[in-house]
Amino acid sequence: MKSDNDVVITGIGIVTCQGVGKEPHVALLSAAEAGIPKVETERFSPYPIHPMPEIDWSTQIPKRGDQRQMENWQRLGVFSAGLALDDAGLKTDADACASMDMIVAAGGGERDIKVDSLIVDEALKRNDREMLLNEKLTTELRPTLFLAQLSNLVAGNISIVHKVTGSSRTFMGEESAGISAVETAFHRIRSGQSSHSLVGGAFVAERADIILLVEGIRAHATGDWHPIWSRSADNGGGMIMGSVGAFLVLESRAHAKARGAHIYAVIDAIEGDRGQRDEGRLEKRLARLAGHASGLSAQDTVVFSGTSGVVDLAARERAVLDKQFPGAPVRAFGGVTGHGMEAQFPLGLALAALSLDGAACVPTFDAQNEKPMTAAVKHAVVTTVGYTRGEGLAVLSAEG
């Protein structure tokens, strides 16, 4: 039953290794075969990553001065947010942007690899390392780098570049940040606290400083790309990170209808959770979250799994999905985009919304482990299981 307070998706801005904007992603979702995604295996060898596509930043960040104030992570966020606003038809609507709420899921900014290298190299020769830090950081750090590193400056730059100023909030915490961002925006709209919101995140995989953190638990896959359910512990941890920007414009149905906006999909439910994962507790939580989709027929539902690819976690999530949604096709989108960390969950919603809107028979992303779709479906379940913590699930329905 339609209600004025339904939360609908009216704008989609995505960038992945598949390309810039919604067109290459619609093409992917409606292709006969997904093909092998772009993978960079040399630059950070032995770790493969899915690189950013070529981007003409100036199409969404027209001022060079603005571009220069950011590093790629913030640029990708501001760029993707611009795509979503454009797509929703709100980019040039100054009043709508000035009253638009915003929640950005963000990590932290790039290190200056050169400066860090200079300091550790020098430190190997000295034993007054703290003094060295004072000397070098004072003279070598670029003042603007701090701002390019600050988590909330993706949102800050979106305000500056796109004039979105109704509110500005930044959530942090890896995948959970993206889950909470959409969950919070959803509840605010549903309860009438917000009429239209920009929500999403960006992640740049091509960063040695991030790759280093993840290697702390050996989560990276190594060597060549394999489809996500087919990765094994023989080739590292299973996760291949991808550069991803994913933003959504969410509106109340009333707000969208009043301005005649195109509705891609309706978000029926969304919830995040966390906790210990041992002794079946992860499975128990995922099964509980899956209850949000309990009214749906498996024949009419596709599951977009946001699994990171971490071998053990992927297998455990898959077992729950197969049990909770028997017969429903599962598509692990991280296999063809890379794991987008903070942006992973918003990306899943974007892909699900595009599929529902286009009545797509989504090709398998891992032919050995996913079954073909023969007809379009009306509902989508989107999951994200964080590579160290946090889980989220959303249920979307086609409009109409």
Added chain:
Amino acid sequence: MSDNRFKDHLGRPIVAVTGMGVITSLGHGLQDNWAALTSGTSGIHKITRFPTEKLSTRISGTVDFIAVPAENSVERSFAFARETTAEALAQAGLSGDFEGPLFLAAPPVEPEWSDRFALADRAPPSKAEGDAYDRFLAAMRERPDPVFLEAVQFGSISERLADTFGTRGLPVTLSTACASGATAIQLGVEAIRQGRTDRALTVATDGSVSAEALIRFSLLSALSTQNDPPEKASKPFSKDRDGFVIAEGAATLVLESLESAVARGAKVLGIMKGCGEKADHFHRTRSSPDGGPAIATIRAALADAGMDEGGIGYINAHGTSTPENDKMEYGAMLAVFGDRLKDIPVSSNKSMIGHTLTAAGAVEAVFSFQTMLTGTLPPTINYTNPDPTIVLDVVPNTKRNARPMAVLSNSFGFGGQNASLVMALEPA
């Protein structure tokens, strides 16, 4: 049958505060902090955590008296938050699992330099200029280090708080820069108003003072360099103010629907009446010269509270002691309150505790409630050379007895972040 006593002017559940906890450089817990704050004591001191030679700023309001298992931002921020949350829950009379959501304002974290040095020590030698991270990675492949990862996961503080206090669902870890503490409270208020929960744990913590953090703010000319004596450096609204003093701290507020607080017989400390926010698109670190977004933020908070300007009896200013903030904040307050502003006492806790960054909005919310509860206005210290362009009653240098029934607290931050809170003693 809904009871109107428990609904606000818009028919939403009234949000009560039933527990508070705080840590700043002035001490551990509300009692010690309040005694120091009302006696005009400064917590600002020479930095001893790391050497300060060659640094232009050598003072801070670090919190050095809470034991941590390892010296890093995550451990400190968690420890502070754990302590203030335990204090707040005890005051609220809540034990066992909290069973409500957690909203945590926490600083962005990065590896400590000591960790980078340790990696470099066990890494293969350099082969080319600028290859430190290739070497780090080689070392990490050789011997993974989950502790290293955990110390830089943005979700690791809320993870531990959630486990320690039994909060429900996926905790939100947020940053709105120096407005973060206020935003955490706002998220808690919103969740209760949505009817999703009867209670919310709102926590803000910042234990992130390090050499690099200090240098970064220095490079933006944001910090006071009046190092000697340290306790005189933070002088909000003074003519010779020259920057903020970086500091640490934490605060926790237990928010509950008034209805649920009354039903369980909890002591209601005050009411979180209204929250306002408005982002600024002017500049990454500077506010719109006309103060438009800050004005809109204060007005939004008053409107959300269902009050007009006349209801505010005291303002807990953002008052950072930077030349720009204090001027802009004054202009914004003047635009909202007009001629009456000079008759409203406005003080800045930061004159004594420095700028606790991520924690500030919540720390100052706790002090705002305490101001109302005790009938004592904490002073703005170091106010000996007033800025003649800022005509305010800053409660100069010594505390004052007064009984404001409602308080406004402002928080502004880099990235165009603005948030204001309106707090009151009574629901009506």
